[in-house]
Amino acid sequence: MSSLDQALRAALAARETLLAQLHSQGTDCYRLFHGSQEGAPGLTADRYGPQLLVQSFHHPVERDDLLQLHATINQALGLELQLVYNDRSGSNSRIDRSDPVYQIEPAALEDQIGHEWGLNYRVRARHPGQDPLLFLDLRNTRGWIKAHSAGKSVLNLFAYTCGVGLCAAAGGASEVVNLDFAEGNLEVGKENGALNPQLPTMQFIQSDYFPAIRQLAGLPVSTRRGQKLPHYPRLEQRQFDLVLLDPPAWAKSAFGTVDLLRDYQSLLKPALLATAKGGTLICCNNLARVELEDWRQQVLRCAEKLGRPVRDCQVIRPADDFPSRDGKPPLKTLRLQL
Numbered sequence: 001m002s003s004l005d006q007a008l009r010a011a012l013a014a015r016e017t018l019l020a021q022l023h024s025q026g027t028d029c030y031r032l033f034h035g036s037q038e039g040a041p042g043l044t045a046d047r048y049g050p051q052l053l054v055q056s057f058h059h060p061v062e063r064d065d066l067l068q069l070h071a072t073i074n075q076a077l078g079l080e081l082q083l084v085y086n087d088r089s090g091s092n093s094r095i096d097r098s099d100p101v102y103q104i105e106p107a108a109l110e111d112q113i114g115h116e117w118g119l120n121y122r123v124r125a126r127h128p129g130q131d132p133l134l135f136l137d138l139r140n141t142r143g144w145i146k147a148h149s150a151g152k153s154v155l156n157l158f159a160y161t162c163g164v165g166l167c168a169a170a171g172g173a174s175e176v177v178n179l180d181f182a183e184g185n186l187e188v189g190k191e192n193g194a195l196n197p198q199l200p201t202m203q204f205i206q207s208d209y210f211p212a213i214r215q216l217a218g219l220p221v222s223t224r225r226g227q228k229l230p231h232y233p234r235l236e237q238r239q240f241d242l243v244l245l246d247p248p249a250w251a252k253s254a255f256g257t258v259d260l261l262r263d264y265q266s267l268l269k270p271a272l273l274a275t276a277k278g279g280t281l282i283c284c285n286n287l288a289r290v291e292l293e294d295w296r297q298q299v300l301r302c303a304e305k306l307g308r309p310v311r312d313c314q315v316i317r318p319a320d321d322f323p324s325r326d327g328k329p330p331l332k333t334l335r336l337q338l
């Protein structure tokens with residue numbers, strides 16, 4: 001047995017209880033192998049409903065190892081998952097779409113449906129973006145939101161494919177607003193809404209974060225060194241009961257720079273102001289090199305300085321399909337009660 005197969009079998013054994021629990025909760029999207037912590041750095045294997053998505057980030061997987069991994073997982077789960085292999089070991093973690101190691105079966109390229117917390121999500125093996133359409137390490141946060149949205153107005157910032165919005169709608173939110181600047185991501189969010197026709201409809205705002213959140217917060221939309229700003233949708237100042245702030249690690253636009261390492265505050269401040277008194281702001285930081293304690297202090301200080309002190313601050317940890325030997329998972333999530 002190869003060392004990879006051995007590591008994979010140990011990972012599957014460690015997940016037995018968790019997988020039974022997830023299946024009973026209507027979830028069939030989860031991480032089966034988290035290589036950085038389980039013996040093969042740079043390799044991950046995720047189940048997305050009927051598909052098995054294997055990704056390599058450091059170097060391509062050998063074809064025999066890939067096929068063995070697929071067989072071992074199918075045997076352990078008693079399923080015939082469709083294999084999708086994305087080698088992302090090239091520059092900027094871009095998928096090598098020439099597929100020199102393994103050609104995806106045509107059936108796996110068709111649109112599929114995965115499930116989480118009893119909701120349907122669009123699963124697509126290949127799409128214009130690099131990442132899968134649902135980030136699995138945010139599952140516990142989505143679960144918390146589903147359980148605590150009843151009667152609340154919810155603002156989902158950097159909404160991507162609107163998984164958080166969907167959970168809020170399923171949890172009985174009075175209103176759900178998803179905000180992202182990428183039309184394609186919001187389109188998948190709309191598809192996710194349509195895949196759950198029993199839920200009330202969500203709203204979608206296609207806008208850059210900075211002008212949108214500053215208008216909601218009642219702050220001026222600032223220009224960069226006097227440059228003329230591109231068009232942005234006009235929004236009324238208002239607050240929400242529950243706000244989710246889950247930005248990418250780094251992104252630059254005409255309106256500003258998202259930089260979780262150097263400047264979390266310019267994202268956090270307006271989000272705090274757009275959260276109602278007595279409301280909840282859930283904020284995330286997915287940069288591995290940022291320490292939870294340092295970031296937590298920074299967040300609490302920023303709220304204090306803004307006159308929006310935090311009454312309670314709780315950490316939401318990823319589930320055990322994202323094990324972390326040092327107790328420091330890259331994705332850190334704080335739930336702030338204002």
Ligand SMILES: C[S@@+](CC[C@H](N)C(=O)[O-])C[C@H]1O[C@@H](n2cnc3c(N)ncnc32)[C@H](O)[C@@H]1O
Nearest residue numbers: 158159160180181182185208209246248251253
């Ligand atoms: C890491 S994803 C966020 C994950 C998401 N919160 C979720 O629940 O899956 C990053 C998202 O931020 C969006 N984005 C990046 N910069 C932005 C900006 N300046 N304004 C609005 N959206 C932005 C991208 O289009 C992408 O959908």
